[in-house]
Amino acid sequence: MVGDDICSDARLVATRAITIDAPLSEVFAWLRQMGFGRAGWYSYDIIDNLGRRSARTINPDWQSLSAGDKVPGGPTSFTAMVVDPPRALVIALGDGTPEPRKITFTLAYELHDDPRGTRLVSRVRARVNLPAGRIIERFLLGPGDGIMLRRQLLNIARRCR
Numbered sequence: 001m002v003g004d005d006i007c008s009d010a011r012l013v014a015t016r017a018i019t020i021d022a023p024l025s026e027v028f029a030w031l032r033q034m035g036f037g038r039a040g041w042y043s044y045d046i047i048d049n050l051g052r053r054s055a056r057t058i059n060p061d062w063q064s065l066s067a068g069d070k071v072p073g074g075p076t077s078f079t080a081m082v083v084d085p086p087r088a089l090v091i092a093l094g095d096g097t098p099e100p101r102k103i104t105f106t107l108a109y110e111l112h113d114d115p116r117g118t119r120l121v122s123r124v125r126a127r128v129n130l131p132a133g134r135i136i137e138r139f140l141l142g143p144g145d146g147i148m149l150r151r152q153l154l155n156i157a158r159r160c161r
Contacts, residue, residue, distance in 0.1 A: 001015070001108055001110055001121065001123045002082055002084075002088040002090055002108055002110055003081060003082055003088075003090030003092075003106050003108035003123070003125075004108070004123070004125065006081055006090065006092050006096060006106045006125075007092070007104045007105065007106045007125040007126065007127060009104075009127055010104070010106075010125035010126055010127050011126070011127050011128075011133075011134065011137050012124065012125065012126040012127070012137040012138075012141055012142050012145075013123065013124070013125050014123065014124050014142065014145065014146060014149075015121065015122070015123045016121075016122050016123075016146075016149055016150065016153060017119060017120060017121040017122065017153075018119075018120050018153040018154070018156075018157055019114050019116050019117065019118070019119050019120075020116075020117050020118045020119075020120055020156065020157045020160050021116055021117040021157075021160065021161065022117050022118055022160035022161075023086075023117060023118065024086040024087070024111045024113065024118050025085070025086045026118075026160055027086070027111055027117075027118045027120055027156065027160060028085050028086035028087075028089070028111055029058045029063060030042070030058065030156050030159055030160065031089050031109050031156070032062070032063055032065045032083070032085070032089065033055065033058065033059055033062030033063060033065075034071065035062075035071045035072045035073065035078075036048075036049060036050075036072040036073055036074040037072050038055075038059075038062050038071075038072065039054060039055035039059065039062055040052060040053070040054030040055060041054060041148075041152060042054045042055075042151075042152045042155040042156055042159070043148045043149070043151040043152040043155065044147075044148060044151055047148070048074070048148060049074075050074065054155070056159065065080055065083055065089075066080065066083050067080055067081060067082060067083045068080065069083075071091050073093075076093065076094070077094070078091040078092060078093055078094075078107075079091065079092050079094065079095050079096040081096045081106070082108075086111055087110065087111055088108070088109065088110050088111070089108070089109045090106060090107070090108040090109070091106070091107050092104075092105065092106045092107075093105040093106070100129065101129065102128070102129050102130055103126070103127070103128050103129070103130075104125075104126060104127045104129075105124070105125070105126045106123075106124070106125045106126075107122065107123075107124050108122065108123045108124075108125075109121070109122050110123075117160075120153065120156070120157075122149060122152075122153065124145050124149065126141055126145075128141065
């Protein structure tokens with residue numbers, strides 16, 4: 001999938017997908033405006049947006065995301081590594097450089113034509129290079145991301161209706 005090479009040594013890889021009754025361009029617009037202090041993350045706002053409500057509309061001011069731009073994530077930031085409207089978006093924790101890091105994390109979205117609209121496929125890839133890294137990946141990051149991403153995909157689908 002697009003962006004897999006950014007975190008090529010991932011130990012956590014999870015792929016999720018949803019079919020959305022909307023054209024690719026509409027779904028991509030929701031993805032493009034994500035970020036803390038922007039549209040939010042469309043998940044559990046109390047957790048990933050400090051209680052601020054995620055956007056309910058498309059904001060034209062947040063549609064200019066390009067590769068290399070920062071995507072605010074709250075206490076940290078991501079970098080947009082791939083922005084290929086309306087087909088792909090990949091963000092990486094930090095600046096996305098491949099040098100060894102304590103945490104390497106990418107979140108990729110691919111959008112595919114579907115008879116019912118858009119097939120939105122998401123993939124997280126991560127590696128935690130800490131003494132308890134495998135435990136963190138398996139029991140904290142993996143399940144937590146799964147819960148949050150499920151909610152995100154469902155909320156994006158609801159917003160496209």
